[in-house]
Amino acid sequence: MSKSTKTNINKISVITLGCAKNLVDSERFSGLLQANGFEFTDANNADAMVINTCGFIKSAKEENVQVILEAAEQRRKGKLKKLIVTGCLSERYNKELSSQIPNVDFFLGINSDKKILKILSGDQKYTLTGERMLFTPKHYAYLKISEGCNQKCSFCAIPLMRGKHITEPEDKLVKEARGLAERGTKELVLIAQDSTYYGKDVSKKQSLAVLLSKLSEIEQLEWIRLMYAYPRQFPLDILDVIAEHPKLCNYIDMPLQHASDSVLRSMKRGIKIRKIESLLDTIREKIPNVTLRSTFIVGYPNETDADFRLLMDFIERQQLDRVGVFTYSHEEGTSAYPLGDPIPEKIKEERRAELMLLQQQISLKKNKNKIGNTLKVMVDGSNENGYFGRSEQDAPDVDNLIYFNSEHEHKPGDFVKVTITNAEEYDLFGTLMAN
Secondary structure, three states, rough: OOOOOOOOOOOOEEEEEEOHHHHHHHHHHHHHHHHHHOOOOOOOOOEEEEEEEOOOOOHHHHHHHHHHEEEEEEEEEEEEEEEEEOOOHHHHHHHHHHOOOOOOEOOOOOOHHHHHHHHHHHHOOOOOOOOOOOOOOOOOOEEEEEEOOOOOOOOOHHHHOOOEEEEEOHHHHHHHHHHHHOOOOEEEEEEOHHHOOHHHHOOOOHHHHHHHHHHOOOOOOEEEEEEEOOOOOOOHHHHHHHHHOOOOHHHHHOOOEEEOHHHHHHHOOOOHHHHHHHHHHHHHOOOOOEEEEEEEEOOOOOOHHHHHEEEEHHHHHHOOOEEEEEEEOOOOOOOOHHHOOOHHHHHHHHHHHHHHHHHHHHHHHEEEEEEOOEEEEEEEEEEEEEEEOOOOOOOOOOOOEEEOOOOOOOOOEEEEEEEEEEEEEEEEEEEEEEE
8 A cells, every 4th residue: 555645744633523423424534544644643642633523403513613612722823733624513614614713724514535635645545445444442333324314304404414315335335344344343333314214315215124134144243233213204124124133133223303293293204193103013013122212302492381291201101211302402594493492491401301300210110120131241341340331222322331240351342141130220230140
């Protein structure tokens, strides 16, 4: 491999903000930089910094701007030779950021891999064919199966930044997954803005089931996990595939957002609560031991107290395994923006806290029911108190951890059997069983 004829920039620091989809983007452009001879280091020792931003909701934008400002100060003091800002926030607010934040050399949008390389190097001697750096521990990795989104959710700014849905070719994804597995990846987490739309833009037919089947044939993989399924036009054929293939985790993440028909209608979700509950019944019937994760928004402009009670009743009734709750973020450019933001932040936060308290009680009950059960656990790491890992029911970064002690040494990615002896709301504790 030839190295580029570069400027005096050799060491790069990459800061990734936001979701796992952003993380994969950073891994991909970092792989391109590494292949062209650059070395990666921390922010204090870097010649140049690339910040990959998130522009999804207000709190994320505020955090991102603060990180950019701190880096711009480093650039002003001469500690950095180049500062590049890329990603969703930069895509959406390029002009505003350029005019308001000095000392940033370039504000780029999404999919700027080659532009970043050209800025830092001026030349490209090596083109990637699927390689990427991993910023996760090597035993698990995210596989981004598509870009953009064709849904029209009124609250969501993602299509403004990411554009329409573009399916990644199946053969390319299988090759990428195989390469990750050969490097030690045991768990593959499938992500997208809308994973269940996969294939429809290419063949008018959703083909996620076919992709799942092909990925399950990769020998070194142990777990394949599905995130970000959209409830409207949910492809039921994936349920039989998940039930039949042991490597496919009995786990579905499906953001539902609300349980009031009036709110769902204003959100332009294209589905009513009766259909949602019927879909959940079908999923549980097809995969009896499925773990269901979802996210919800409280404080949407037309959400009344009665609407919120409907959501609380739904959570109580459905007993979902994992729940995340966001307060509504008023995003310019979205179709909900003209509705204003009439619900005070205090009310939004109170509703979020009440919903999370209910889910905390549900989670504690479900975790206590696991006491006495022996679970297959993937080791994630260790600390001064022992080892910790996850079961098939737990996605990285967002779900439960299982803690256990052992006299033996275990590496991240090892699988062990743990009998659960104690439970808290979001963590389990157990005893290692002999294999």
